[in-house]
Amino acid sequence: MQRDKFFKEINNLTHPNEKLIKTHCSYCGMQCGMNLRVNTATNKIIGVEPRYDWPVTVGKMCPKGVTAYQQTNHKDRLLKPLIRDDASLKGTKEGFREASWEEVYDLIAVKFQQLQAEYGKDSLSVFSGVSMTNEKCYLTGKFARVALGTRYIDYNGRFCMSSAAGGFLRSFGVDRGSTLPWTDIHETDCLFIAGSNTSECHPTSMFRVWSVQERGGYLIVADPRETPLARRADVHLDLKPGTDLALANGILHLLIEQGYADQAFIRQHTNGFEETKELVKAFTPDYTSELTGVSVEKIIRAAEIYGKAPNAIVMFARGIEQQHKGVDNVSAYVNLALVTGKIGRPKAGVATFTGQGNGQGGREHGQKADLLPGYRKITNPKHVEEVCEVWGITPEEMPQAGVSAYEMFELMEQKTIRGLYLLCSNPAVSAPHLNFVRRALKNLDFMVCADFYLSESAEFADVILPSVTWSEDEGTVTNLEGRIIKINKAQEPIGESKPDWQMQVELAERLGKGKYFSHLQTAKDVAEEFRRASKGGYADYYGATWDKIDKQDGVFWPCKDETDTGTPHMFLDKKFYHEDGRAKICALPYRPPAEEPDETYPLRLTTGRVVYHYLSGNQTRRIPFLHDMCPEPYVEVHPETASQYHIEHEERVRLFTRRGESVYRVKITEAIRKDTVFVPYHFGHEQSINLLTIDALDPISRMPEFKACAAQIEKLEQKKVQ
């Protein structure tokens, strides 16, 4: 495997009575390499040691990674199955009693069968997540379709990666999050990073980002906030939240006008250029500036730098994707690379920063409402046949496509969906418009939640199944590069906890579907079936055996057979995955955010992460160091805006939208637009900013618009001093 300039031969520190288990972090899509320190007398995980020889991150970790091991033997771990008999206590932590696995399996089987007998197969649903191995993601899809026989399965990637997936599919005909390996990043000449607070959300990319500038390369950042990344950018495009499409169209217009378009590449390898060229003509620097709030000079400078750069990489994240035009935003940024021909070779391409650990692999293998393993479509009869052969069912038995994550809550509200099996996700914090979502969860007749801590969503469950942390099971994960890597088991599951795949196999047996599941006795068994199920799909993992992953430091998909070493760079032959082999340059008319500021709600609210927390915070809020560093949410306000409202740093204020309200501590900073406020989303109950966010969905990806809605601030009544 390639070793770049950051790689150094370093021995690990080893202690007596300890062994090191090499694995990866449990959190984001970087999947930083790490060694877990295991005490050989107690066989318990006791710490972390850098994994200097992992080529992507060479030992580096963010504070979440350094403390990730503290999850495993944490005092809050769920050690036994729990049942709550009193449904009136739903939405609270109260009323749970310990039960045996026998009792909970029996109860779930009876309840699920009753609901399906009375209301039909599709009265059940599965809501899943992608912070788990490919094997678990794969089996969850099979569990929903074969064991439960329901069409309603979807997952939290709808709040994370679905817009990137939709955009890549439309532009390239294939959805691999990065067209090149991360080890190319520091060697490019220009990084154009849009809607990514890389410094907090993917910190271990930063040594490569800074290295571009140290070599004399350029950094362009589009973000409403001056993040630590934007602070050092050569050009910071400080746009209004929700106006990314206008900015990308404006840059594209300048690239074409200034002669940076690669006509030969456009002619030979793309469709749609002329139409797009016409559409973006309207996006003059003046018009783009008017829509986005970014100065004309900055727009011109950014286009000039990107256009001139011999090699450049366009990168983006949830900032552009979590919008009701997220798919269009992605295609609009991909346009920059296609029109200038800066793609399909090393050091030039396009990448999204995958948010969840297995955000890439988890969306490819059948947890999405309309997808089957290997990125096959459930609406394509040939694809269905191929998967049926592996699963041993007939095409008639395969359920139809379901609906997206947020739309499942609408069906729960309407009582179309009456039962829920929730795993690996915490939508009571992470979904938008939470007043509605929490009501929908409460409205369920029967809810099962598998988790290793009692999450805010588990508070709505009738049955809680104790699952294991990432360190107590093994399997593969696909990182943000599209590299399939191996998670290794460092410790036996604590208490009576079990891996999700095992629960699903045992539950399938209770539901009379054992013949489709009983042969899966180990994670490796699931892996072998999963590789076969992906074979022939375009996300083909068949050749990515655990041995090969170990020998090669990971395998980039597609990897079709035993001799295939995988595909680190996509499109080197300039062949894209649409039928005619061409990529699509997309003409994308601008649409403003679904909810624009007005007199009553004059501010733009945007949300995001902090470096100390991951997703809904169910894991990281329990880790002492991370909690100490960021114990509660806050609202970032520009000092000029603060003075208009007569509010001060550290003061608590009421922040509200048409959907909800909450009280936050004010953090005054000049590093944000005057018309914009920001709140991190990792917090539960009344602190959740998603009480305020809008449920406007992208028409293609069904991604909610977390990144822009209209809000207002109100000063709290001062309590009189006694």
Place this chain on the structure above:
Amino acid sequence: MKKRLYLELENCIGCRSCLAACTQCGGHEERNRNYVYDVNPLVNRQTMPLMCLHCVNPACARSCPAQAIQVHETGAVLSALVEKCIGCQNCTVACPYGIPKFDTEQNLMYKCDLCIDRTKDGIPPMCASVCPSSTLQWLTDEEIDEKKKQYHLDNGKWVSSMPHLEGETNVKINLPGILQGVTKLF
């Protein structure tokens, strides 16, 4: 080959991974011994770490009436010996950077020992191992000389430890402004 801790302050992104990692070092009793500051929090997000610079002639050790602070053969200025420390806090006052911390319960000083159980064998300290932004690096003197050549101000001086610091240090620092001397590619 001897390596040193090298700080490039301009790179800091404020993630405080160095503090989390410090707690993981075997001899550190899960307490971090360094600092990360918000330089101007109401204005921007610039941050910088403040690490022990392991002075060649350390004021902390000189000021210690109990001779509790030893200098290791590698140059690392160690944490006070528990059996000798009298809890007077002279070291904290004497240090030009306020590095030594004080445990009021145990009445003992504790400070960065450069992860001596690692660095004595040439393994980088935990903070530099994990630092995701290349703010903390573990470099040979040759590599540091290269940095000197690469980064210089308009006045020809390296933006570095001397003459800004109190005395010669084993840890080398590059103050904010490293990109000033960089020639753009195009």
